[in-house]
Amino acid sequence: QKEVEQDPGPLSVPEGAIVSLNCTYSNSAFQYFMWYRQYSRKGPELLMYTYSSGNKEDGRFTAQVDKSSKYISLFIRDSQPSDSATYLCAMGGSEKLVFGKGMKLTVNP
Amino acid sequence: DTGVSQDPRHKITKRGQNVTFRCDPISEHNRLYWYRQTLGQGPEFLTYFQNEAQLEKSRLLSDRFSAERPKGSFSTLEIQRTEQGDSAMYLCASSLAPGRGGTDTQYFGPGTRLTVL
Numbered sequence: 484q485k486e487v488e489q490d491p492g493p494l495s496v497p498e499g500a501i502v503s504l505n506c507t508y509s510n511s512a513f514q515y516f517m518w519y520r521q522y523s524r525k526g527p528e529l530l531m532y533t534y535s536s537g538n539k540e541d542g543r544f545t546a547q548v549d550k551s552s553k554y555i556s557l558f559i560r561d562s563q564p565s566d567s568a569t570y571l572c573a574m575g576g577s578e579k580l581v582f583g584k585g586m587k588l589t590v591n592p
Numbered sequence: 593d594t595g596v597s598q599d600p601r602h603k604i605t606k607r608g609q610n611v612t613f614r615c616d617p618i619s620e621h622n623r624l625y626w627y628r629q630t631l632g633q634g635p636e637f638l639t640y641f642q643n644e645a646q647l648e649k650s651r652l653l654s655d656r657f658s659a660e661r662p663k664g665s666f667s668t669l670e671i672q673r674t675e676q677g678d679s680a681m682y683l684c685a686s687s688l689a690p691g692r693g694g695t696d697t698q699y700f701g702p703g704t705r706l707t708v709l
Contacts, residue, residue, distance in 0.1 A: 487634075489634075491632070515696070515697075517697075517698075519700070524681075524703075524705070525702060525703070526596075526598075526683055526700040526701050526702045526703045527635065527683070527700045528700070529697065529698075529699060529700075532697055571634050571635075573634070575696075577690055577696055578640060578647075578648065578696065579625065579637040579640060579648065579650075580625075580627075580635075580637065580698060581637070582634030582635050582636070583634050584632065584633055584634050585632075585633070585634050
């Protein structure tokens, strides 16, 4: 079993839709949970960072962590064509990050 | 505030050649990471430095790979005798270690795309 599992998609939604992206993990030592956005042939860009169970909101983005179920989610409200990218979940202790495979999202105008 | 920079952005080489990549981290960051990303996969950890000390190396980092961070600032990643399987995006990230007022949040550079023919 991989340490981090992410549904690779791809996912295609109409503009304005609510998008839900999910990852599960197996390593209880993970303390930090991130979501990165990666445009084609670019480096990952940090979107959200959290270290506790619960929800964290930033504009149209909400990150949710459930440590008891080892499950994290990213919700995107009112999705825009500019949100089209690959979304990577990542998690770690205090050093290296372990990434999911990434979910390719396309938001259609 | 400049972000993480990497050079070159693209490198095409022939099998068997040596290549070297450079990473310049965010200036106040004391940690520097190298990751490798292949098509359709997430980045995979290779190695990291805290200041000039290399603290961890992945088993993915074969003896053909070597990384340095001589003065705790920029870092280089060298691949000797390149193989076609080395073709990938090589990503550098930097962070401020916990205990230095940081949370080890990692910020990535644009990557160096290596193609081995």
